Amino acid sequence: MKSNIILAGVGGQGILSIAAALGTAALENNLHIKQAETHGMSQRGGAVVSHMRISDKPIASDLIQMGTADLILSVEPMEALRYLPFLSERGYLVTNTTPFINIPNYPEYEKVMEEIHRLPRFVAIDADGIAKEAGNARASNMVMLGAASPFIDIDFSKLEDGIREVFARKGEQIVEVNLKAIRAGRQFAQENK
Amino acid sequence: MQKHLLLGVEAVGQGAIDGGMSGVYAYPGTPSTEITEYIQDNELAIERKLHSKWSANEKTAYETALGMSYAGKRTMACMKHVGLNVAADAFINSAITGVNGGFVLTVADDPSMHSSQNEQDSRYYAKFAMIPVLEPSNQQEAYDMAREGFALSEEAGVPVMLRITTRLAHSRAGVAMKPVLDENQLSMPQDSKQFVLLPAIARRRYKSLLEKQAAFVKLSEESVYNQYIDGDEKSLGIICCGITYNYLMENYQDEACPYPVLKVSQYPLPEKQLRKLEAECDEILVLEEGYPLVEEDLKGYFANGTQIKGRLDGSLPRDGELNPDLVGKALGKEIYQGIPVPPVVANRPPALCQGCGHQDAYEAMNEVLADYGKGRVFSDIGCYTLGALPPYETINSCVDMGASITMAKGAADAGLVPAVAVIGDSTFAHSGITGLLDAVNEKSNITVVISDNESVSMTGGQDSSAQGKIESICEGLGVDPAHIRVIVPLKKNHAELVKLFREELEYDGVSVIIPRRECIQRASRRKRNQSRHANH
Ligand SMILES: Cc1ncc(C[n+]2csc(CCOP(=O)(O)OP(=O)(O)O)c2C)c(N)n1
Ligand code: SF4
Numbered sequence: 001m002k003s004n005i006i007l008a009g010v011g012g013q014g015i016l017s018i019a020a021a022l023g024t025a026a027l028e029n030n031l032h033i034k035q036a037e038t039h040g041m042s043q044r045g046g047a048v049v050s051h052m053r054i055s056d057k058p059i060a061s062d063l064i065q066m067g068t069a070d071l072i073l074s075v076e077p078m079e080a081l082r083y084l085p086f087l088s089e090r091g092y093l094v095t096n097t098t099p100f101i102n103i104p105n106y107p108e109y110e111k112v113m114e115e116i117h118r119l120p121r122f123v124a125i126d127a128d129g130i131a132k133e134a135g136n137a138r139a140s141n142m143v144m145l146g147a148a149s150p151f152i153d154i155d156f157s158k159l160e161d162g163i164r165e166v167f168a169r170k171g172e173q174i175v176e177v178n179l180k181a182i183r184a185g186r187q188f189a190q191e192n193k
Numbered sequence: 194m195q196k197h198l199l200l201g202v203e204a205v206g207q208g209a210i211d212g213g214m215s216g217v218y219a220y221p222g223t224p225s226t227e228i229t230e231y232i233q234d235n236e237l238a239i240e241r242k243l244h245s246k247w248s249a250n251e252k253t254a255y256e257t258a259l260g261m262s263y264a265g266k267r268t269m270a271c272m273k274h275v276g277l278n279v280a281a282d283a284f285i286n287s288a289i290t291g292v293n294g295g296f297v298l299t300v301a302d303d304p305s306m307h308s309s310q311n312e313q314d315s316r317y318y319a320k321f322a323m324i325p326v327l328e329p330s331n332q333q334e335a336y337d338m339a340r341e342g343f344a345l346s347e348e349a350g351v352p353v354m355l356r357i358t359t360r361l362a363h364s365r366a367g368v369a370m371k372p373v374l375d376e377n378q379l380s381m382p383q384d385s386k387q388f389v390l391l392p393a394i395a396r397r398r399y400k401s402l403l404e405k406q407a408a409f410v411k412l413s414e415e416s417v418y419n420q421y422i423d424g425d426e427k428s429l430g431i432i433c434c435g436i437t438y439n440y441l442m443e444n445y446q447d448e449a450c451p452y453p454v455l456k457v458s459q460y461p462l463p464e465k466q467l468r469k470l471e472a473e474c475d476e477i478l479v480l481e482e483g484y485p486l487v488e489e490d491l492k493g494y495f496a497n498g499t500q501i502k503g504r505l506d507g508s509l510p511r512d513g514e515l516n517p518d519l520v521g522k523a524l525g526k527e528i529y530q531g532i533p534v535p536p537v538v539a540n541r542p543p544a545l546c547q548g549c550g551h552q553d554a555y556e557a558m559n560e561v562l563a564d565y566g567k568g569r570v571f572s573d574i575g576c577y578t579l580g581a582l583p584p585y586e587t588i589n590s591c592v593d594m595g596a597s598i599t600m601a602k603g604a605a606d607a608g609l610v611p612a613v614a615v616i617g618d619s620t621f622a623h624s625g626i627t628g629l630l631d632a633v634n635e636k637s638n639i640t641v642v643i644s645d646n647e648s649v650s651m652t653g654g655q656d657s658s659a660q661g662k663i664e665s666i667c668e669g670l671g672v673d674p675a676h677i678r679v680i681v682p683l684k685k686n687h688a689e690l691v692k693l694f695r696e697e698l699e700y701d702g703v704s705v706i707i708p709r710r711e712c713i714q715r716a717s718r719r720k721r722n723q724s725r726h727a728n729h
Binding site: 023038041051061063066078086088103106111 | 196198200223224227307308360361363364365366367436439440441442443446516517518521528529530531532533534535537538539540541542543544545546576579583584651652
């Protein structure tokens with residue numbers, strides 16, 4: 001198996017928690033991983049991206065080539081579009097629909113969504129709303145991981161294990177909320193892909 | 194073997210601990226910061242009481258590490274590329290003194306300037322100092338090189354540079370760890386004059402450094418990190434430095450690379466392998482992250498004029514970070530362009546956090562400075578540099594750490610009065626103090642704003658070494674205590690801030706205004722940690 005995943009968002013939105021859960025799951029499966037992150041200045045509310053590569057064979061580059069991402073997973077709709085050149089012809093775009101507006105020239109929301117709906121394969125999900133229903137608005141990133149899970153070649157149970165491990169430190173209740181969130185996200189994607 | 198998922202920087206930290214290092218000395222700077230943070234949090238490092246506290250700047254860090262090496266122990270200094278400019282005097286001279294205990298200098302370069310003022314290539318510094326360089330191509334090599342770099346330094350008798358770049362620093366991969374080595378015992382240098390660079394001794398030491406150069410080349414030729422990988426297609430030979438090896442291999446995923454490849458991860462360049470590549474191949478393509486150092490070196494190197502391709506002849510861009518697509522293009526491969534970015538996508542630059550104290554300082558300054566006219570605010574490097582962007586656009590310069598106070602003084606000397614400097618607490622401690630002394634000695638008409646958020650925030654909220662000492666430092670330098678003014682930058686204090694700025698701008702002499710409020714990110718991190726500790 002091989003998955004090239006672009007994780008996108010805005011500094012402070014915590015896309016690295018998604019990467020951590022995914023990475024832990026991949027490691028459990030004895031897969032190879034490379035994951036390039038954005039640290040530094042952009043974390044201050046700028047555009048951030050992480051290139052995540054998972055494979056059963058050794059991986060060469062830390063960066064994904066143009067047009068070869070199997071998945072763009074974005075926690076913000078405009079940020080999802082920023083990395084389109086990476087998407088492969090058969091790739092999926094999975095994005096949260098809640099905009100993060102911290103710039104004066106944020107485009108009209110409808111125009112952003114129009115561009116997303118133009119793609120042949122996408123899932124647009126109200127991760128914040130679903131997370132709230134699951135019991136904690138802060139679990140929206142795990143809703144997103146759930147929504148992306150049908151397009152990642154890793155056993156869903158392993159992703160759940162990844163969440164257990166990543167959130168274990170924060171207590172059983174937080175683990176449960178996040179598990180509920182990932183399951184809800186997955187269900188939505190399966191019904192709306 | 195069980196692998197650990199580590200960032201490149203974490204791999205360096207772990208490698209240093211496992212290599213028997215006794216202390217790391219560093220000043221934060223992206224993308225090098227997490228090396229020291231990793232060591233600060235590591236159990237074995239804590240148990241061994243390895244030194245890992247932050248230094249005031251890169252020069253103090255480097256010199257302190259040199260002192261530890263003098264005493265026979267293994268040590269690492271870490272910094273970002275521009276930090277080496279600050280430590281350059283110590284660095285160049287340490288190649289001449291040589292080392293006692295193994296000394297690895299880890300420098301993190303930032304091609305494409307993700308978080309920096311420039312993309313200078315530290316390999317030039319190593320060449321200037323004439324010391325060996327290790328440049329890992331992956332996280333495992335980063336670990337191995339940090340671990341084994343001390344022994345190399347002890348064998349070579351000089352500091353060794355470990356050069357990483359942003360991409361490797363901030364990318365995770367599985368790393369297999371090796372046995373932990375013991376620390377060195379305390380021991381004096383064999384030659385008691387080794388570290389005394391008086392001209393007569395320095396000339397002798399310098400000659401010995403020159404004599405070692407051939408041995409360094411030999412070390413490179415025999416290094417496990419430099420590999421010659423043969424290929425049948427001899428029309429082209431490829432030299433891959435550090436991480437570029439991965440970008441090359443990414444272009445040959447389902448097939449072997451047909452061209453002979455020289456993978457270089459230890460410098461000086463391995464001459465034997467170079468000559469072989471040249472003898473066998475018609476042309477040579479050089480892939481290197483940063484400046485075209487190897488490419489420049491090789492131009493005119495070979496007697497028969499073999500054509501060298503790379504960043505200088507346009508095969509690759511002259512600036513910026515490389516990636517698999519740029520390398521593919523240089524190899525003549527068809528690159529799939531993907532779907533273009535739709536025009537509706539707007540830029541999203543970084544910005545000050547909502548509620549940040551720097552904002553309140555800028556609000557007040559803008560109001561007062563409106564009366565004086567634009568263009569008189571010299572600033573520095575830190576979160577507050579974002580005040581150059583809308584909506585504030587308060588500051589007019591950001592050059593290097595410490596340059597705010599000194600440039601303001603120079604402009605005031607030229608007649609631009611009053612001139613204003615805006616500097617952060619950590620930057621003030623790093624290299625603002627000496628500039629302020631110059632200004633005090635000449636009674637310059639400048640107003641220095643030390644925007645104190647009690648944190649080194651731009652790099653993630655490390656401890657600032659001037660914490661709790663800023664007023665006394667200013668007083669000690671001779672600033673009139675009546676013109677050292679501390680205020681809490683909050684919206685509700687806006688009127689008071691404005692009044693204070695106005696008074697101090699009117700004062701003909703050096704005044705220091707200290708808006709002081711803890712960085713809100715650091716405050717919330719501190720509270721989270723407290724509640725976590727309370728729960729356990
Ligand atoms: C010579 C050098 N060393 C390190 C850095 C990295 N760096 C940029 S800003 C900064 C910290 C600034 O801290 P402070 O002045 O307190 O401002 P704050 O970010 O907290 O507002 C550092 C370490 C640099 N740019 N140059
Ligand atoms: S990290 Fe701290 S200092 Fe930097 S912008 Fe945010 S609140 Fe301000």
